Amino acid sequence: MSEASNYLQRLQDGRNVWVNGERVADLTTHPVFSGTVKTVARTVALQDDPEVGGELTFETDTGVRSHNAFLVPERVEDIARRSRAFEIWTDASFGTMSRLGGSYRSQVTGLYINRAFAVPDQPHYAERMERYYRDVRDRNLLVTSAGHDPQIDRTKLASQLGDLYTAVRIVRETEEGIVLRGAKMIATGAPYMDEIIVSPLKPIPASEKDYALMFFVAVGTPGVHLLCRESFASENEEDHPLSSRYDEMDAVVIFDDALIPWERVLVKNDPDLLWKVRSQSIVGNLSVHENIVRSVNRLEFVAAVGNELADSIGIKKFAHVQDKLAELFYQIEAIKALLLVSERNPVRHPAGVWLANGKPLTTAKNLMNRFYPRAVEILQLLSASGVLQAPSTMADFRGPLGPRLEEYFRGADRSAQERIQLLKLNWELTGSKLGARHVLYERYYGGDPERTHARQYEEYDKQPLLDKVKARLAAGGFR
């Protein structure tokens, strides 16, 4: 069976996906989901593609071909193999779909690598992790994650939110596993995925041990509900080139007395073990590496649109326009340079794997949540009211006003229809609901930027900088 038809079949698992007040009977035909399902199926099918399939996959010890996000980087060249696979996949959606690229598949790989290294005294952890990794890898499953408790009141602990089962907690244990109730926020792409990693993203105090859970849940598990946000998808490919294909959706995951089998439970009511596992650098490193490959791809897309906009109305010769276009280019070059530096200066981890250097990756991640909103702002500044002059639909070109539109909307270097297509693409990136969500995503997907930037400050090795200045001052200053 091809990867694409296998994927489409996997969606028919009775999953509880809720949107617009109804349970979705079939994602493959539902107007909110069918466009993106096609995109995911097309991307997954790249593994069968004679041209790129080899670069995307590796042969496992069980003899199947699996995506390189599952490749354990035992040799230094494996970093480049993983990177190339991320690039091919992310290019299939111009960097707009974050969960397809392999970030959370990489977390599974990282957790597998860590299994014995992080917790040698917990054999059940290592055994379950190994079985899970092998299963997900060999079936090429798609993975997302949900890490946060409902927002409600951030000054309170999970146990202080009123109902003890607001955040996810065990209701009872059975021979088969744990029965869970509560909600986790938010799992991007969940309706299209096979698996969700559920795990808090920050340390849990000992007094809150009942919330210290880490487990993997199959999306189709009975009692698991995915409550989707408002859809940004469109069925009109001509007018909405991105929303019709790439609305990856975000969902709250609700556990309504859902049974999670023991073999999927990695940490149960154990804050120490949880943090031991989560704070290991491998998991974050492998997944951030994918994020940065995707970031380059996304910035390249935005820069190309910006250049086309400038060409289309003949504004390229203005100095401030060149300044803005140059800014889009240096954004690309800065993130690309950090990616290259990280890949060319790999670090051998004691667990026996090679990792791209973490410092430039973290820097790129933190820069990106400032770069992307600015990149979108530049597109807005370049097109000004142009996007609002575009007719509501390309169909107007086929109506009675068509010949007039050809005249009024033509560009400096292109036909009216070509220019309006470009403006519609620009609107998708800068003014549509999908575009606004992309900006929010780039700001927050990697955590609250206020705190991730502060962490970079705290973890930065400042001493060598300070020593130099202190020595100079001690020697009499800078005279």
Ligand SMILES: Cc1cc2nc3c(=O)[nH]c(=O)nc-3n(C[C@H](O)[C@H](O)[C@H](O)COP(=O)(O)OP(=O)(O)OC[C@H]3O[C@@H](n4cnc5c(N)ncnc54)[C@H](O)[C@@H]3O)c2cc1C
């Ligand atoms: C589009 C999108 C997709 C996402 N996809 C996923 C996903 O797939 N999986 C997943 O697990 N998560 C996902 N996230 C969640 C993301 O990880 C969080 O948005 C991020 O970590 C911030 O947490 P929060 O949204 O709960 O905001 P909060 O932590 O509630 O913060 C809200 C505001 O309060 C401030 N604040 C709150 N607490 C503190 C504090 N202690 N100190 C200082 N300031 C504070 C913050 O700075 C911020 O301004 C996604 C987010 C977005 C926007």
